[in-house]
Amino acid sequence: MWREFWNIYWKRLIGAAAGLFFGFIYLAAGFWDMLFVALLVYAGYWVGKLKEQGALPVVPWQRIWQTVMDRFRPFR
Numbered sequence: 001m002w003r004e005f006w007n008i009y010w011k012r013l014i015g016a017a018a019g020l021f022f023g024f025i026y027l028a029a030g031f032w033d034m035l036f037v038a039l040l041v042y043a044g045y046w047v048g049k050l051k052e053q054g055a056l057p058v059v060p061w062q063r064i065w066q067t068v069m070d071r072f073r074p075f076r
Contacts, residue, residue, distance in 0.1 A: 016041055017049025 006013065022044075023037035 011050070011052040012045055015044035015046070015051070017044070019044025019048040 012018070019041040023040040026040070027037055
């Protein structure tokens with residue numbers, strides 16, 4: 001059962017584990033509370049889910065770069 005779950009949702013699990021890991025780092029530093037840790041875990045899960053669905057890149061860097069260069073190019 002666990003192997004099937006891992007084979008299907010491994011990217012989501014890795015993302016959630018990474019979020020949990022970074023959440024514990026921030027929690028140990030003493031600046032953040034548990035709500036922020038939950039936000040990090042959810043963000044890791046969300047990125048893992050997007051990678052699993054093949055909806056990459058999460059941030060469309062090429063489109064953003066093209067928009068910035070079109071608007072702010074000093075010499076056209």
